Amino acid sequence: METAQDTIQTAEAKAETSTKTFKGTGSQALLNGLISEGVHTIFGYPGGAIMPIYDALYDYADKLTHILVRHEQGGIHAAQGFARTSGQVGVVFATSGPGATNLVTGLADAQIDSTPLVCITGQVFAHLLGTDAFQETDVINITTPVTKWNYQITDAKEIPEVLAKAFYIAKSGRPGPVLIDITKNAQLQLDEFPEYIKCNHIRSYRPKPKVRIEYVEQAAKLINEAKKPFVLFGQGVILGKAEAEFKTFIEKAGIPSAWTIMGEGAIPTTHPLNVGMLGMHGNYGPNVLTNECDVLIAIGMRFDDRVTGRLDKYAKQAKVIHLDIDPAEIDKNVKADVGVWGDCKETLPLLTNLVNESKHEDWLALFRDYNQQEIDQVITPELYPQGDEMTMGEVLRNINEICGGDAIIVTDVGQHQMVACRYAKFNNTRSNVTSGGLGTMGFGLPAAIGAKYGAPDKTVIAIIGDGGFQMTPQELGTIMQFGAEVKILILNNRFLGMVRQWQQLFHDKRYSFVNITSPDFVALAKAYYIEADKVDERANLRTALETMINHKGSYLLEVMVGRENNVFPMVPQGCSVSEIRLK
Amino acid sequence: MSTEDTIKYQPAKADYEGKQEYNIIVYAENRIGLLNRIAIIFSKRKINIESLNTSPSEIEGIHRFNIVITESYEVVRKLARQIEKQVEVLKVYFNTADEIIWQELALYKVSTDEIAEKVTVERLLRQYGASAVVIRKDYTVFAVTGHREETDSLVKALEPYELIEFVRSARVAIIKDSASFHEKLKEFEAFEPGEELVENEFLDKGEKIFTM
Numbered sequence: 001m002e003t004a005q006d007t008i009q010t011a012e013a014k015a016e017t018s019t020k021t022f023k024g025t026g027s028q029a030l031l032n033g034l035i036s037e038g039v040h041t042i043f044g045y046p047g048g049a050i051m052p053i054y055d056a057l058y059d060y061a062d063k064l065t066h067i068l069v070r071h072e073q074g075g076i077h078a079a080q081g082f083a084r085t086s087g088q089v090g091v092v093f094a095t096s097g098p099g100a101t102n103l104v105t106g107l108a109d110a111q112i113d114s115t116p117l118v119c120i121t122g123q124v125f126a127h128l129l130g131t132d133a134f135q136e137t138d139v140i141n142i143t144t145p146v147t148k149w150n151y152q153i154t155d156a157k158e159i160p161e162v163l164a165k166a167f168y169i170a171k172s173g174r175p176g177p178v179l180i181d182i183t184k185n186a187q188l189q190l191d192e193f194p195e196y197i198k199c200n201h202i203r204s205y206r207p208k209p210k211v212r213i214e215y216v217e218q219a220a221k222l223i224n225e226a227k228k229p230f231v232l233f234g235q236g237v238i239l240g241k242a243e244a245e246f247k248t249f250i251e252k253a254g255i256p257s258a259w260t261i262m263g264e265g266a267i268p269t270t271h272p273l274n275v276g277m278l279g280m281h282g283n284y285g286p287n288v289l290t291n292e293c294d295v296l297i298a299i300g301m302r303f304d305d306r307v308t309g310r311l312d313k314y315a316k317q318a319k320v321i322h323l324d325i326d327p328a329e330i331d332k333n334v335k336a337d338v339g340v341w342g343d344c345k346e347t348l349p350l351l352t353n354l355v356n357e358s359k360h361e362d363w364l365a366l367f368r369d370y371n372q373q374e375i376d377q378v379i380t381p382e383l384y385p386q387g388d389e390m391t392m393g394e395v396l397r398n399i400n401e402i403c404g405g406d407a408i409i410v411t412d413v414g415q416h417q418m419v420a421c422r423y424a425k426f427n428n429t430r431s432n433v434t435s436g437g438l439g440t441m442g443f444g445l446p447a448a449i450g451a452k453y454g455a456p457d458k459t460v461i462a463i464i465g466d467g468g469f470q471m472t473p474q475e476l477g478t479i480m481q482f483g484a485e486v487k488i489l490i491l492n493n494r495f496l497g498m499v500r501q502w503q504q505l506f507h508d509k510r511y512s513f514v515n516i517t518s519p520d521f522v523a524l525a526k527a528y529y530i531e532a533d534k535v536d537e538r539a540n541l542r543t544a545l546e547t548m549i550n551h552k553g554s555y556l557l558e559v560m561v562g563r564e565n566n567v568f569p570m571v572p573q574g575c576s577v578s579e580i581r582l583k
Numbered sequence: 584m585s586t587e588d589t590i591k592y593q594p595a596k597a598d599y600e601g602k603q604e605y606n607i608i609v610y611a612e613n614r615i616g617l618l619n620r621i622a623i624i625f626s627k628r629k630i631n632i633e634s635l636n637t638s639p640s641e642i643e644g645i646h647r648f649n650i651v652i653t654e655s656y657e658v659v660r661k662l663a664r665q666i667e668k669q670v671e672v673l674k675v676y677f678n679t680a681d682e683i684i685w686q687e688l689a690l691y692k693v694s695t696d697e698i699a700e701k702v703t704v705e706r707l708l709r710q711y712g713a714s715a716v717v718i719r720k721d722y723t724v725f726a727v728t729g730h731r732e733e734t735d736s737l738v739k740a741l742e743p744y745e746l747i748e749f750v751r752s753a754r755v756a757i758i759k760d761s762a763s764f765h766e767k768l769k770e771f772e773a774f775e776p777g778e779e780l781v782e783n784e785f786l787d788k789g790e791k792i793f794t795m
């Protein structure tokens with residue numbers, strides 16, 4: 001058991017950077033470990049139970065940048081944004097009790113969207129565990145369902161090994177969030193620590209299998225016999241860093257490919273084989289033709305219900321090939337005729353070798369026909385509206401024209417998210433950051449801060465609704481303090497738009513508590529010393545957007561858009577993808 | 584589930600839709616919190632665990648869970664994959680009742696006077712293969728191992744003779760058609776798992792696929 005004696009000793013303990021071992025506190029061992037893992041940015045918030053780590057951090061300012069967020073939820077969403085744009089593990093610090101429980105939403109979001117995170121939470125002294133001590137919560141049990149792995153450390157000796165395991169687990173296989181809960185005594189404990197060794201093997205954990213060529217052969221045979229093959233790709237392609245392998249595969253086999261919102265950007269928007277977005281608000285052709293293809297090739301996606309619509313009427317005519325690194329996903333929602341279990345970085349080149357070169361011109365032409373119908377009936381009116389009210393789509397069109405598809409677009413959740421995913425142009429991978437599986441309102445603003453730290457050379461635009469912005473506006477403080485150059489674009493329709501759309505379409509227009517008022521966003525931004533502007537007529541839109549994007553530093557632009565605009569096409573809940581509505 | 588059902592042979596077809604009893608065996612690292620991690624996989628889907636045994640396996644540091652649930656093949660298969668996905672789980676097997684040998688242990692505490700006085704009780708115990716674990720002046724504890732029906736019927740039989748206390752263990756089971764787990768463990772400990780480690784459920788479909 002640790003005593004106050006140790007607290008006094010902490011101040012004296014300096015990290016000795018000897019070649020093999022070092023003497024110091026558990027906190028120092030933790031920070032040394034983070035540095036060994038290549039961490040340079042931490043998003044966090046201090047508190048009582050994590051103070052020894054923050055005390056040690058004081059001496060590491062030259063190696064570790066700590067971004068003080070305004071709420072732990074903001075911290076974890078920022079770490080998610082960082083991980084998504086950088087491809088590295090996001091790191092979060094939070095204290096015990098409320099600090100830790102505030103991470104839960106972000107953990108759930110990262111778990112369902114396979115985002116690699118290592119979260120460090122402080123915990124009360126080990127001898128106080130279970131006593132309902134001040135700021136004690138059972139963090140391990142609260143976070144078990146929403147973490148890939150979690151572990152409580154009560155003895156500093158465990159810190160290097162557990163940290164190494166945490167990083168290995170977070171980023172290998174199907175990535176996910178990991179949480180380490182460290183009791184205060186372990187943070188303070190003086191000890192001699194061995195050299196930090198990265199983990200690359202855990203006997204009970206198999207991040208990916210050895211690829212069986214038999215699966216790949218079966219898949220190739222199906223693809224080669226197919227007349228109307230169709231590829232669905234998800235974030236797995238991006239997480240597997242297999243964008244190039246993926247592109248080579250579809251180009252050789254000539255297969256039209258559609259994306260889930262998590263997979264968007266894995267190939268450029270303008271690629272001739274990129275036929276658009278899947279799912280509830282996806283494109284017309286990809287949804288309808290899912291039920292007409294003969295071979296469906298799902299790559300690194302998990303057949304979420306927002307993608308499949310009614311499952312018993314989903315692609316029943318097709319042979320299904322499912323490539324995934326997580327065997328629990330194969331056959332989970334859609335039965336695969338061939339499951340190719342493995343890392344798509346390895347399986348895709350094997351598959352490319354075995355498939356015949358093909359064009360499928362007639363089949364591709366069908367996608368173009370449907371696309372033309374969608375352009376005429378939905379896309380043109382949205383992007384080039386004739387009425388006085390501005391549409392979200394025309395804002396996106398202007399952004400595309402200004403940025404040319406090179407910006408990172410971070411979205412929140414709701415109508416603006418669907419519009420952004422539908423219309424934003426992406427030239428590069430890791431450019432679309434959105435809360436896909438969990439649909440976390442309030443994700444956008446903090447995630448954009450992290451996204452900027454993950455890709456400092458890119459323009460980062462956070463597109464957020466008036467509802468979602470009001471869930472985490474406190475992170476304006478983080479932007480103010482650290483000067484994160486985030487362009488905040490609020491698309492204000494003075495409604496909780498997506499819920500309102502459903503109420504209009506499916507609940508007899510009974511607008512139950514979706515009428516939301518907003519503060520003066522411009523004044524709010526200015527209160528945080530952030531430049532801001534508001535546009536309520538089309539004539540000023542382009543200039544205002546250009547001013548925002550060209551501004552040196554963070555900027556907030558509020559655009560007033562039509563109140564009751566709906567996002568179409570739409571596959572109503574409980575309907576088949578072929579029942580997609582254009583209006 | 585009664586012994587009767589166990590005896591009736593119900594082949595576990597892959598397309599079997601109805602619910603039946605499944606025995607899930609989990610090999611996992613002995614680690615705090617893992618029981619919860621496994622249990623919530625069931626509770627998340629509102630599935631009741633009917634019997635749960637966890638105890639050290641023959642390999643030091645590795646625990647073996649035996650879980651009994653009544654569900655359809657599809658549900659159990661998905662559950663097994665979700666459990667196996669947990670970082671500290673090594674391997675999951677699931678079997679129908681006819682594919683395993685299983686036993687439960689039951690303890691019966693009865694008044695020693697009653698047994699001493701009544702010859703029928705003694706006969707009863709012999710008939711059920713009960714063994715005396717403790718014999719004291721005031722009470723005697725008997726143990727019986729067997730299927731649920733057997734231990735249940737002895738409870739019924741003892742009821743007229745002052746059954747003071749009764750307890751039954753969770754089920755333990757052995758898969759009829761299983762290989763040594765030691766061999767598998769060697770594979771796990773190797774850095775590059777060999778192909779044998781992979782149970783090829785996806786490959787099994789090979790025959791059926793090419794009928795386009």
